[in-house]
Amino acid sequence: MSRTAVLTDAQWERIEPLMPSSDGSRGRPFQDHRLIVEGIIYRFRVGIPWRDLPETFGPWQTVWKRHRRFSGDGTWDKIHSRILSKADAAGMIDWEVSMDSTVNRAHQHATNLARHTGGLSNYMNLLVEPPDHGIGRSRGGLTTKIHHLCDGKMRPLVMLLGPGQGGDSPMFPHLLDSLSVPRLGPGRARSRPDRALADKAYSSKANRELLRRRGIQAVIPERSDQEANRKRRGSKGGRPVGLDKEAYKRRNVVERSFNIFKQWRGLATRYDKLALTYRGGVVLRAITIWLKELGDMP
Incomplete structure (x- = not known):
């Protein structure tokens, strides 16, 4: 391989x-899909x-146009979802999930954020460009945050985007709601993991109640x-939070999954x-991580 x-x-x-076989609007068939996809991968791999x-x-x-189209029409997400279905059918997904975020610096060529932008959103519709372009301004400069939920073996299940200064806890329900692995055969998509692991940034009554309810x-x-x-309130403060330390x-x-990304x-x-x-990248x-995991499995 070159x-x-x-x-x-x-x-x-x-x-x-x-x-997709054609661009849809004019019915023109796409050509050289593999060459184009390799080009997209090459660009993100070497930066x-x-x-x-x-x-x-x-x-x-x-x-670029092909990547822009596939990112906006959900092609990459559909392929990722289909691969997850294949992996789940083979029993490969470890449903002890972990979630966290990582802050990535935005290069000056990516910084198209106006100096005075109000109403920065911490959650983007996966197929709609947000007004702030997922970039936030903070003491560290212009940054983007990838919110990530992976299985117990570091494989990616959900990836969302938000501005760098956005909090982690508000993204918790969005990460869980976005977790959906369709079945290859009949049956509802699996969306409930066995347990959810996260650091103190996700500690809130709302998040714990959401997990308890599900x-x-x-x-x-x-x-x-x-x-x-809780201790100051005495008996009104409720029970201590249980934590499985192991x-x-x-x-x-x-964290190790982020290193791979x-x-x-x-x-x-x-x-x-x-x-x-x-986010398409x-x-x-x-997708490439899961393809490597699946190997030659039929």
Whole structure:
């Protein structure tokens, strides 16, 4: 395999039937899907401008437009969902999930945020470009935050985007609501993990109540201020928060999952102006991770 190619023949055969056959509006058939997808992967893997793509992938405009289309019409998410269904049918998904976020610096070529922007959103519709483009302004500069939920073996299940200064706790219900793995056969999609592991940033009554209502074990430590407030209220403060310390030791899988994502330089630093195309690269990385896990499995 050359340095400009990532997908094996077996991996491409798995996702090729899931690629759209035409652009839909004019009915023009897409050509060279594999070459284009390899070009998209190459760009995010090495972190270069789209204009600097090697000529072996064809016109860079075609590669970018195809990625923009697939990010906006849900193609990447559909492929990821289908691969998760295949993995779940084979019993490969570890349903002890962990969640966290990572802050990535936005390169100056990606910073199209107005200096005075109000109403920054901490959650974006996956297929609609948010007004703030998923970029926030803070003391550390302009940053984007990837909110991530992975299984117990570091494999990505849900990836959402928000501005860098956005809080983690408000994203907790969105991450859980976005977790849905369809069945290959009849039956409802699985959306309830066995337990959810998260750090103190996700410790809130609302999040714990959500997990309790859905029958999911919470493995989230209590913040010191919450503990002090509970003790100060005495019997009215409620029971102490239970924590499975042995299970909590496994929460580091989400940090290790981020390390795998950031092996692609175009994800470790955000170069994309659009949140849609940047998140599309994140989902594409998740697809390649799962393709490697599935291997030659039929």
